[in-house]
Amino acid sequence: MRIEVVEYAHPDARLLVAGVQQEYVERYGEQDAAVVQAGDFEAPNGVFLVGYLERTPVASGAWRRGGPQDGDAEMKRVYVVPDARGRGLARRMLAEVERTAASAGRTRMVLETGLRQPEAIGLYLSAGYHPIAPFGAYRDDPLSRFFAKELG
Template sequence: MRIERLPITHPDAMLLVEAVQEEYVARYGGRDESPVDPHDFEDPLGQFFVGYLDGTPVATGAWRRSSVRALGAEVTAEVKRMYVVPAAQRRGLARRMLAHLEATAAEAGVEALVLETGMKQPEAISLYLSSGYEPIPGFGHYCGSELSRCFGRRIHDPRSL
């Protein structure tokens, strides 16, 4: 998979963001209504990525700086819009995108990533737990929701190892 940094307003990004919204409708009965500002994914606030297989956009992932304090980190960012199209799932692409998000966030000075996912996304929960993320207190738009689960992980700049 080739991963390219793009604005969230790029047509390939918008296509995949809409696809993940349709997935939320199928699983939860409605779209993700947590606030997302396109500027959150521009330097220095964050970054948005699209993954391609043979020139076809198949995955997204992004991070944006966050005020959430977790795991003793002073500088955190929130993972957003992790998604792989059904035809490309179960190939390790989500794990590769997550590793890319961790590396780029660490390079930008982020100490920990936090995220929110839902109970009706067991494959996402499994990915995060198996990638070293641990449960953290709820935060953000869905804080307090019975269906919401939040996770975090300390990350390190690979250039400093």
């Protein structure tokens, strides 16, 4: 998989964001309520990544500055299209999201995911993430889980 930095408004980014939002609707009954703006993913405050197999966009991942502690980056929009799952692409995207955040001086990656995404929770735990206190838009949601990993 080839991974490229793109603008949040890029057609491939928009396609993948629509896919992840549809996934949330299927699993939770609604789209993500967290406020996300295109400027959140512009350097030096963040990045949006798209993964390609050949020329087809199949995966996304992003981070933006912010979280409960100074130095945090918040991971957003990690997604792999259904037809490309089971190939390790999410793990590769996760590693690139972490690498770009660390290169930008971020010291910890934080994220929120939900109980109806057990494969995501498994990925994060296997990649060294640990549970943390709730934060952000879903801090009071009983289906939400929050994780962090030190970058370095």
